[in-house]
Amino acid sequence: MAEANQIDTIYFGNPIFDITVQDDEKDMLTRYNLQTGLACLATPEQMPIYDEAWARADKTTGAGGSALNMARAQMHANPAGKVMYFGCIGDDEFGRSLSTAVQEAGIESRFQMTTEEPTGTCAAVIVGKERSLCANIAAAKKFTMDHLNSHIVSC
Numbered sequence: 001m002a003e004a005n006q007i008d009t010i011y012f013g014n015p016i017f018d019i020t021v022q023d024d025e026k027d028m029l030t031r032y033n034l035q036t037g038l039a040c041l042a043t044p045e046q047m048p049i050y051d052e053a054w055a056r057a058d059k060t061t062g063a064g065g066s067a068l069n070m071a072r073a074q075m076h077a078n079p080a081g082k083v084m085y086f087g088c089i090g091d092d093e094f095g096r097s098l099s100t101a102v103q104e105a106g107i108e109s110r111f112q113m114t115t116e117e118p119t120g121t122c123a124a125v126i127v128g129k130e131r132s133l134c135a136n137i138a139a140a141k142k143f144t145m146d147h148l149n150s151h152i153v154s155c
Contacts, residue, residue: 007084007108009074012148013067014140015087015102015111017094019053020060020124020131028052028125029132039133046134049123050094063101064122065140075106086151088112088143094119095139112147114139 023029029036032046042049053059063072071085085102089095089111098119102109120140125132 006082008078008081009071010084010086010152011067011071012086012143014065014120014137014143015063015068015085015089015098016065016120016122016135016137016140017098018062018064018122018124019050020062020126021053021056022058023125023127026127028123029127032123032125032134034125034132034134036127036132037130039135042134042136047136049125049134050121050136053123053125054094061097061101063098063105065120068102068107071107072105079106083107085109086112086143086148088114088139088141088147090117090119090139091115092118094121110147110151112143114142117142 028049032049068085071083074081074083085107089098091113095113099109099111117139120136120138122133122135
């Protein structure tokens with residue numbers, strides 16, 4: 001068992017703010033040239049999808065990215081555990097929302113923040129039982145090992 005302040009596991013990766021919407025009429029799939037059931041990195045023409053999805057009343061949101069999903073799964077399996085997550089987010093509304101979701105999941109974080117890029121986002125467009133993912137890594141690619149090395153000592 002871990003000591004009271006000891007971290008059990010440390011993750012770092014690409015923090016992504018997920019925005020999920022239903023698209024039963026396939027309007028968004030068509031408009032943003034998305035393939036049913038596939039994932040892609042956003043092209044410049046697809047970038048407006050995030051604001052459109054965010055503006056929808058039926059959206060759901062959450063913290064994502066593979067390493068952050070693993071951290072959340074670990075917290076779900078062991079709510080008494082202590083998990084630390086590192087990544088880079090933008091100094092924007094999506095970054096603040098992502099940070100709040102991470103905190104609410106019980107995960108400690110040491111986010112590096114940048115003003116050079118917006119927070120990474122992923123639009124998950126659901127049609128029936130299929131989902132299409134359109135990701136923009138953005139601020140996540142600005143994460144530096146210097147940030148990790150200077151903050152990991154406090155874990």
